[in-house]
Amino acid sequence: MTSPFNIIAVVQGGRLAYEALLLAASLRATNPGFAGRLILAEPQPGPHWPQDPRLPDGPLRDRLAELGAEFLPFESRVFGNGYPYGNKIEAVKAAPDAPFLFLDTDTLITGSFDTVRFDFNRPSASMRREGTWPTIELYGPGYAATWKSLYDKFGLEFESSLDLSQPDEFWQRYLYFNAGWFFHASAPTFGSRFLDYARQIRDDRPEELVCQEIFPWLDQIALPLAVHSFGGGRPGPELDGLDGDVTCHYRTIPLLYAKESDLAVQVLEEVALVKENRRLLRDWPQVKQLVYQNGGRRARALFDQNDLPPREQMIRNALKRAGLWLR
Numbered sequence: 001m002t003s004p005f006n007i008i009a010v011v012q013g014g015r016l017a018y019e020a021l022l023l024a025a026s027l028r029a030t031n032p033g034f035a036g037r038l039i040l041a042e043p044q045p046g047p048h049w050p051q052d053p054r055l056p057d058g059p060l061r062d063r064l065a066e067l068g069a070e071f072l073p074f075e076s077r078v079f080g081n082g083y084p085y086g087n088k089i090e091a092v093k094a095a096p097d098a099p100f101l102f103l104d105t106d107t108l109i110t111g112s113f114d115t116v117r118f119d120f121n122r123p124s125a126s127m128r129r130e131g132t133w134p135t136i137e138l139y140g141p142g143y144a145a146t147w148k149s150l151y152d153k154f155g156l157e158f159e160s161s162l163d164l165s166q167p168d169e170f171w172q173r174y175l176y177f178n179a180g181w182f183f184h185a186s187a188p189t190f191g192s193r194f195l196d197y198a199r200q201i202r203d204d205r206p207e208e209l210v211c212q213e214i215f216p217w218l219d220q221i222a223l224p225l226a227v228h229s230f231g232g233g234r235p236g237p238e239l240d241g242l243d244g245d246v247t248c249h250y251r252t253i254p255l256l257y258a259k260e261s262d263l264a265v266q267v268l269e270e271v272a273l274v275k276e277n278r279r280l281l282r283d284w285p286q287v288k289q290l291v292y293q294n295g296g297r298r299a300r301a302l303f304d305q306n307d308l309p310p311r312e313q314m315i316r317n318a319l320k321r322a323g324l325w326l327r
Contacts, residue, residue: 003099003118005100005183007036007038007103008102009039009102009107011069012054013052016105017055018287019105019107020069021060025274027109030109030111030112030267038067041072041094043074043080043087043091044074044075048078048079048082053076053080063277072094074091083215083216085218086198089198091191093187093192095188096187097187098187099186100187100190101183103180104180104249109246109267110261111241111246115241115245118239122231123184124235125178125223126178126180126243127178127235129178131172133176134212137211143174144168144169145208146208149206156228161175161224162175163175176224177220178220181242181247197222248261252286255319260305265300273291285326286326299324
């Protein structure tokens with residue numbers, strides 16, 4: 001059994017609140033003895049928010065509390081509405097000083113965390129990613145020069161971050177994560193460094209990045225640097241349950257039905273049909289159409305889950321043609 005740790009996610013009014021309900025409900029359904037805290041970090045009104053980002057008082061907030069979620073207010077001092085992906089960084093910085101697993105709110109818990117062997121002193125993050133950054137120009141610096149400039153900027157050793165089984169100048173040779181989950185032994189310690197790196201990359205990038213577009217990938221650019229700085233790296237087989245049979249970062253309900261496991265569909269439908277959840281989730285069009293009106297089953301029938309199209313855009317286009325794409 002793994003040592004207790006906290007789960008941190010970001011909640012706001014609107015879509016994220018419904019996703020948080022699925023996250024909290026699936027956690028309690030699959031891990032009834034979870035010994036840590038489920039912390040929903042909530043940005044507070046301020047100059048980086050044109051409107052109040054908080055989840056209003058009401059039945060949805062009450063239900064999250066009933067499921068054991070704790071709300072953690074935090075100030076958006078660097079990012080806010082202008083770069084929503086940055087809110088996860090500031091949320092982690094504001095969290096209690098304890099081992100943590102950050103999860104994007106659009107994550108479903110499908111199995112027991114007791115099967116995941118965390119080493120919180122060796123941080124890691126999700127490898128469920130594509131080669132989205134950097135974009136290599138014909139006469140510009142390559143992957144190695146681009147990434148090495150960042151390691152040099154922060155005084156980090158570069159060579160040990162490389163996957164030498166991958167060829168030189170192939171994107172998978174270089175440490176690159178999806179920020180849908182990551183963990184470490186101390187939330188404020190990790191969050192502070194993650195924030196420092198992200199802010200410096202935004203405000204004072206190396207010369208090799210001058211022609212690179214850093215948004216919306218800034219969190220994914222800074223994350224491998226933070227992980228490496230604490231002695232972490234790529235996840236090993238002991239973490240296979242993350243993005244496996246323990247967590248599912250589904251991103252949208254249509255994509256969950258189209259491409260995720262039978263287990264993920266089963267857990268989604270079971271928690272969505274709980275009376276206390278159903279009366280709230282039926283107000284969210286994604287769940288209303290895909291779960292309660294059986295659109296998800298039609299979406300799933302469009303694809304062979306063992307032989308999916310090679311690019312996600314092809315899946316999205318097929319869902320749109322069928323009138324089953326909702327965001």
